[in-house]
Amino acid sequence: xxxxxxxGNRPVVELLQSMMARDRLPHALLLCGPAGVGxxxxxxxxxxxxxxxxxxxxxxxxxxxxxxxxxxxxxxAAVEQAEEERERLTKRPREIPLVIQSNPDVVLLAPNGPLRxxxxxxxxxxxxxxxxxxxxxxxxxxxxxxxxxxxxAAANSLLKSLEEPPPHAMLVLTTTREAALLPxxxxxxxxxxxxxxxxxxxxxxxxxxxxxxxxxERVLRAAISxxxxxxxxxxxxxxxxxxxxxxxxxxxAGLEARNFAELFAESQKLAREKEGLENLLAVLYSLLQDxxxxxxxxxxxxxxxxxxxxxLFEVARSLGVEKLAEAAATLGSMEKNxxxxxxxxxxxxxxxxxxxxxxxxxxxxxxxxxxxxxx
Numbered sequence: 001x002x003x004x005x006x007x008g009n010r011p012v013v014e015l016l017q018s019m020m021a022r023d024r025l026p027h028a029l030l031l032c033g034p035a036g037v038g039x040x041x042x043x044x045x046x047x048x049x050x051x052x053x054x055x056x057x058x059x060x061x062x063x064x065x066x067x068x069x070x071x072x073x074x075x076x077a078a079v080e081q082a083e084e085e086r087e088r089l090t091k092r093p094r095e096i097p098l099v100i101q102s103n104p105d106v107v108l109l110a111p112n113g114p115l116r117x118x119x120x121x122x123x124x125x126x127x128x129x130x131x132x133x134x135x136x137x138x139x140x141x142x143x144x145x146x147x148x149x150x151x152x153a154a155a156n157s158l159l160k161s162l163e164e165p166p167p168h169a170m171l172v173l174t175t176t177r178e179a180a181l182l183p184x185x186x187x188x189x190x191x192x193x194x195x196x197x198x199x200x201x202x203x204x205x206x207x208x209x210x211x212x213x214x215x216x217e218r219v220l221r222a223a224i225s226x227x228x229x230x231x232x233x234x235x236x237x238x239x240x241x242x243x244x245x246x247x248x249x250x251x252x253a254g255l256e257a258r259n260f261a262e263l264f265a266e267s268q269k270l271a272r273e274k275e276g277l278e279n280l281l282a283v284l285y286s287l288l289q290d291x292x293x294x295x296x297x298x299x300x301x302x303x304x305x306x307x308x309x310x311x312l313f314e315v316a317r318s319l320g321v322e323k324l325a326e327a328a329a330t331l332g333s334m335e336k337n338x339x340x341x342x343x344x345x346x347x348x349x350x351x352x353x354x355x356x357x358x359x360x361x362x363x364x365x366x367x368x369x370x371x372x373x374x375x
Contacts, residue, residue, distance in 0.1 A: 001061030003045060006038060007205055008197040013082055016046060016194065020057045025139070026190040027165040030147075030181075031174045033194035033240050039174040040145045042194070045108045046172065047141045071102040075145060079110045097121035104135040107142045112147040118150035123157035130161055130169050132326045147173035148180035155182050162188040190270025196227030205229045223304050224286070241307075246270055247309055247348075251287070254352035255318045263352050271323055271345035280348065281335055288328055291316045295324060319355075330354055 007019040019025045029046075048066045059066050072078040082100050086093045097119060102197050107129060108137070109122045126142060134140045140152040150158070162171065162185060173189060175181060184290040197205075202222035210216035211233060224240065225232035246266045253263035270280065290303045303309060319327065334347050339354035 001066075002055070002058040003049070006045060008201060009038070009042075009194045012192050012194055013042070015249065015314050016042070016230055017049075017057055019115040020046075020049060021248065024292070025165075025170060028162055028171040028173065028189040029170065029195060030178070030186065030189035030191045031172065031178070031264065032178045032191055034196055034226065034231075036178050036225060036228030037194045038228075038230060039194055040143075040232070041073070043143050043145070043174060044069065044073055047103075047143065049272055050105060050138050050141060050170075051105055051136075061150045065103060069106050072100055072106075072108050075108070075110060075268060078108065079112055083112055087089050090233060094119065095121065097125040099125060105140045107140070109144050110155070116146075116149060118144065118147065118154050118158075118238060120151070120154045120157060123150075123154045123161070124234060127157060127161050130166055140168055142171045143171065144171060145174045146175065147185075148175045148177045156184065159184055159188070164335075183236055197229060199223060199227055199348050202232050204228050205233055220307060223302060223306050226304060240283070242374070243270065243275060243280065244287070244305060244308075247280065248308065248350065249277070250352040251315060251355065254355035257356035260353065262351065267348045267352070268347045271333055271343070275344065277342075277344045277347055280344065283353075285328075287312070287315075288324060288331070291319060291324055292321075295319075295321045323355075327351075327355060 003017060006013050015208075016025075016063070022060075022276040024111050026149050031043060033039050045059065048061070048069050049055070049057060051065045052059040053065050054060040058076065060066075061070070067369065078100050080189065083093070086096055086098060090096055094113065098110065098112040099122070100110065103167060109118065109126060113119065129142070130138065130140075144158075145228065147158075159182060165171065171189075173181075173185075178186065198218070199222040202225065203218045206212050206218045206221060206229075212221060221232040221235055221237060224237075225235060246269060250263050250266045253266075255259060259326055290305050290312050294313060303313065330351055334351055
């Protein structure tokens with residue numbers, strides 16, 4: 001048990017171990033990379049290594065301190081349990097900052113609430129908690145996963161905590177969207193980037209974890225997760241494929257622009273199932289990435305949605321590169337709706353219908369059609 005168990009990104013792991021050995025850890029660390037690549041897992045490992053009772057610059061995983069910190073290894077389960085406890089305490093849960101602390105010197109401040117945001121109450125708690133010295137470990141660690149998920153008030157409060165941190169404290173932030181953080185926050189952190197793994201590594205990881213009925217399913221999971229083992233492990237494949245096929249049907253109906261009945265039927269089905277807009281956007285982006293891969297005649301890595309090549313080729317032929325860029329820009333506008341409470345069904349239908357003029361423009365010679373890449 002130790003850092004050797006972390007999958008991939010060895011240079012980053014070795015750099016962290018070197019920083020610990022030389023006592024040169026920064027006051028604020030920013031772990032960047034795609035969702036599911038292991039940023040939070042590495043942050044937890046760092047916290048264990050700094051407080052392990054058995055090892056100096058690594059962790060054993062079985063001492064009292066390591067076991068206490070490990071209670072928050074499953075962040076989603078820990079946040080869900082903490083939210084349930086908070087709701088039992090008060091009828092106004094937002095007034096109480098969500099703080100998870102199974103070890104006195106390791107504090108988890110995770111996004112929470114209906115919109116999954118880092119709250120101003122948590123930022124204020126952090127500012128006060130930074131004044132307390134560690135109870136026994138080398139440093140007091142504050143973990144802020146998905147730090148980009150905060151409003152301007154919380155971001156400005158966090159910035160104040162980063163400006164003059166005490167020497168006994170360390171903040172570890174993670175993000176999938178580094179550019180979404182305030183430049184002043186980024187400038188006060190030491191950034192480390194974790195990249196996706198080779199798909200074969202993810203397939204081997206899934207096999208070792210006993211996930212997937214066969215090799216084909218593991219390969220598909222690795223492709224859909226885009227080299228991120230955590231995402232591949234958590235993926236509800238059957239649900240993903242159902243949502244993906246519904247969205248593909250909507251996209252094709254929008255492109256054909258003849259009868260929107262099928263489009264509306266699929267959007268209503270997704271709305272009834274209360275599918276979150278954030279998840280739908282992630283699936284749509286994966287489809288557009290595959291289409292761009294086809295249009296660019298890229299070689300090497302296979303398509304993410306490798307089980308639907310024929311449909312993707314047809315959509316790519318109808319869209320073309322320029323109109324594909326417009327579709328991606330429209331998804332960017334949809335992403336802004338996440339915090340505006342725009343109904344998911346309306347957002348989806350508006351996106352699919354916006355594709356209708358694309359095909360007509362292509363037919364009239366305004367957009368042109370891209371050649372189909374042979375599979």
